[in-house]
Amino acid sequence: MxxxxxxxxxxxxxxxxxxxxxxxxxxxxxxxxxxxxxxxxxxxxxxxxxxxxxxxxxxxxxxxxxxxxxxxxxxxxxxxxxxxxxxxxxxxxxxxxxxxxxxxxxxxxxxxxxxxxxxxxxxxxxxxxxxxxxxxxxxxxxxxxxxxxxxxxESVLDKLSFYDGVIDSNDVRLKYTIKQCGLDRDDLNEARQIIIEDFIEKLIDKKLKNEPLIEDLKELISEFKNQESEFRALRYWISKNYMSLID
Ligand SMILES: [Zn+2]
Structure with missing residues (x-):
């Protein structure tokens, strides 16, 4: 969202x-x-x-x-x-x-x-x-x-999480919206998890080779900013949490 x-x-x-x-x-x-x-x-x-x-x-x-x-x-x-x-x-x-x-x-x-x-x-x-x-x-x-x-x-960007592609939130209203619209349905979770895995794999690969991650992060942020991208909220969340995801 x-x-x-x-x-x-x-x-x-x-x-x-x-x-x-x-x-x-x-x-x-x-x-x-x-x-x-x-x-x-x-x-x-x-x-x-x-x-x-x-x-x-x-x-x-x-x-x-x-x-x-x-x-x-x-x-x-x-x-x-x-x-x-x-x-x-x-x-x-x-x-x-x-x-x-x-x-x-x-x-x-x-x-x-x-x-x-x-x-x-x-x-x-x-x-x-x-x-x-x-x-x-x-x-x-x-x-x-x-x-x-x-x-x-409303902007809810900072209230969402996507661990394993599963959309979630601590916010009561967001929980309600996720539940009623079925935003945690399997096909959506899977589509989001593919985006996370692809990105994290790229970063881990770079890290192992001791190469800088900056270009990949820039690309992710530009995808988030691009109004036409699907799952922009997910891309925003990845950009804020990639450090913990590659550990
Ligand atoms: Zn929909």
């Missing part, structure tokens, strides 16, 4: 078009999200996808793996999904809100499902929310204290 910067002023046009506004009004009027294809389609418009894909560098908000582009809107057969940080069932007025939409892989999305525990009371809809419908939820964080990390708001 790595912090992602989204320009909340740059809302995709389709989230404000008449058709979307009508669906939003409908949900607000009935105080519930309508689980129907016509309602789902409005947050899956092409401009939303294009924008999110770019902002997230084609990677999942939670597991940081690249996601394949989907050709149609049939999410059942699709590896790429648009995820609502706050579930649209409970927060029906946020179904089409730009600050509530994340780019997320099918596996993390399915695991996360409607899990969204909060430590305080849930925000209830108020008419005034309409004015800033795309930028209001930053204010919710402090009021609700959700357990789920929001990668568009």
């Amino acid at each position: 790595i912090k992602v910067v989204k320009d909340l002023e740059d809302t995709p046009t389709s989230l404000n078009e008449r058709k979307t506004n009508r669906k939003r009004d409908n949900c607000i009027k009935d105080a519930k999200y309508h689980y129907k294809k016509a309602f789902d389609q409005q947050y899956k418009q092409q401009d939303v996808k294009t924008n999110l894909k770019k902002i997230y560098n084609e990677k999942c908000a939670f597991c940081e793996q690249k996601i394949r582009e989907c050709k149609d809107n049939n999410l059942e057969d699709c590896s790429q999904t648009i995820e609502h940080y706050r579930p649209k069932g409970k927060y029906y007025w946020l179904a089409y809100s730009w600050d509530n939409l994340l780019w997320c892989c099918h596996r993390c999305n399915q695991n996360k499902d409607n899990h969204f525990e909060i430590d305080s009371n849930q925000i209830e809809y108020e008419e005034s929310f309409r004015e800033n419908i795309h930028t209001s939820t930053n204010n919710y964080q402090e009021l609700e204290n959700p357990k789920m990390i929001n990668p568009e708001i």
Whole structure:
């Protein structure tokens, strides 16, 4: 998981078009999200996808793996999904809100499902929310204290560990997020462990030959800084812990 910067002023046009506004009004009027294809389609418009894909560098908000582009809107057969940080069932007025939409892989999305525990009371809809419908939820964080990390708001780099490729944390909220999204699933652990082993092997080899490690470390850090790299949080952790790993 790595912090992602989204320009909340740059809302995709389709989230404000008449058709979307009508669906939003409908949900607000009935105080519930309508689980129907016509309602789902409005947050899956092409401009939303294009924008999110770019902002997230084609990677999942939670597991940081690249996601394949989907050709149609049939999410059942699709590896790429648009995820609502706050579930649209409970927060029906946020179904089409730009600050509530994340780019997320099918596996993390399915695991996360409607899990969204909060430590305080849930925000209830108020008419005034309409004015800033795309930028209001930053204010919710402090009021609700959700357990789920929001990668568009928080940086958790220094709170994660990846021993043997297994993602872990001492932070209660991160533990919750890891568990609910299944970020410690086998295929992810294995993919991360391969990156660790490859890097550590290179370093041990250099160390045995008494060669400097600086070039390999520079390369690792540049991979971490590269927005397009997968598993950037892992690469950051390796750069901070390589000494203990090669011992
Ligand atoms: Zn994922």
